[in-house]
Amino acid sequence: MRVPAGAFGLGRDEVHVWYVDLDRWAPPGGVRQDGARQGASCDFWELLSDDEKARAGRLRSREGSRRFVTGRALLRLLLGAYLEEDAGREGGHAGGAGDGSGWVDLRAARIVERARGLRFEYGPRGKPALGGDDAGGSALTFxxxxxxxxxxxxxxxxxQVGLDVERIRPGIKHExxxxxxxxxxxAAALxxxxxxxxxxxxxxxxxxxEAFIKARGEGFALSLRRFSVSVDPDRTPVLDDVEGAPGEVLRWTLCDLEPGPKYAGALAVEGRRWRLRSRRLGSCRLGP
Structure with a gap:
């Protein structure tokens, strides 16, 4: 599970986006519906907090539970690598999260320990953020x-950032x-x-x-009908207006993503001066 060493150097003028095919990261034995881990060669389950394990256990489908466990574990490992990169640079270690070989191994003990120790806090509408000691110094948002x-x-x-990805379903009554x-x-533009x-x-x-309301952390407390975005899929996306908050138009930038065939995605970012870096995380088992 190796990533180029420069991948976790995150400037304040950058936004990093990672694409992950969760089904290529499946634990060899899967995850039971009660959330218990199957397959001793995968440690994803051990990275999760008690509340994440409980949430996995409440999911009805085995596939949904497996994807949730895999997705949360990889989120923790990625954030752990960013924090380890920050700690390394603050300590004068030019390699950051890397091991000196030009690569970052997400299985490295120090990254796994950081990932396991992460605490998440949730806003009033459920937006996650880093909590505890990791919340202040890094200023990381995700x-x-x-x-x-x-x-x-x-x-x-x-x-602040927010994103949404959806699988395109041709048969839905989109109109x-x-x-x-x-x-x-x-609606008229569509x-x-x-x-x-x-x-x-x-x-x-x-x-x-969806990306915009997730970035603001309001969920559907902000009615979808109370703000407008541009509709044309072939033009640069724009936040056109927000009812009762005209200043929001200048505060946020929208960006279409390229998640892959049969998917659509978008990103909302606070501010104007930033650049996007995207990577796809290859498949691998976490265990030995």
Whole structure:
């Protein structure tokens, strides 16, 4: 589970996005519906907190439980690597999270220990953040989304981020959903699109809106109909207006993601001056 050493050097003008195919990271024995780990060669289960294990146990499907455990463990390992990178640089170690070989091994004991010790805090609407001793000094922020077997993580420093990824389902009644959930401005723009673009436009609009409300940490307390984003999937996304908060238009930047075939994704980032770095995390077992 090796990543190039420079991957975890995160500047304040950067946002990192990681794509992970959760089904390629499946524990050899899977995860039972009660959340218990099967397969001694995988330590993902051991990285989770008690509340995460309880949540995995409440999921009804074995596949959903396995994906949840894998996704949370990988989130912890990635954040652990960023924190280890910060600690290494603060201590004068130029290699940061690396071992001097030009690579970072996410199985390294110090990264695994950091991952296991992470505490997450949750906002009033459920947005996760680093808690405890890790919350202050690093200024790391993050967000995550998953759809079917794909997980996407965004990591930034000193700015809020939100993201959404959705698997495209051609059979859904996207026009009716748009009229029901989108702002009148968005619904009209969608219905004016050519038929060949309308499904893509629906998912572009949906993921942009979800990314924005997740970045703000309000969840659906902010009605989807009270703000508008651009709909055209082939143009740079824009936050057009937010009812009662016109300053938000200048506060946030939207960006479409490229999660892969049959998926749509979007990212919302606080501020204007930043650049995106994206990576796909290859498959590997955590154990020996």
């Amino acid at each position: 967000n995550l989304s998953h759809s079917h077997g794909l997980a996407v993580y965004a990591v930034a420093r000193g700015r 009716l959903l748009a009229v029901r959930f989108f702002s009148p401005r968005e 219905l004016a699109m050519p038929d060949r673009l309308r499904l893509r436009a629906f998912y572009a609009c949906w993921t942009r809106k």
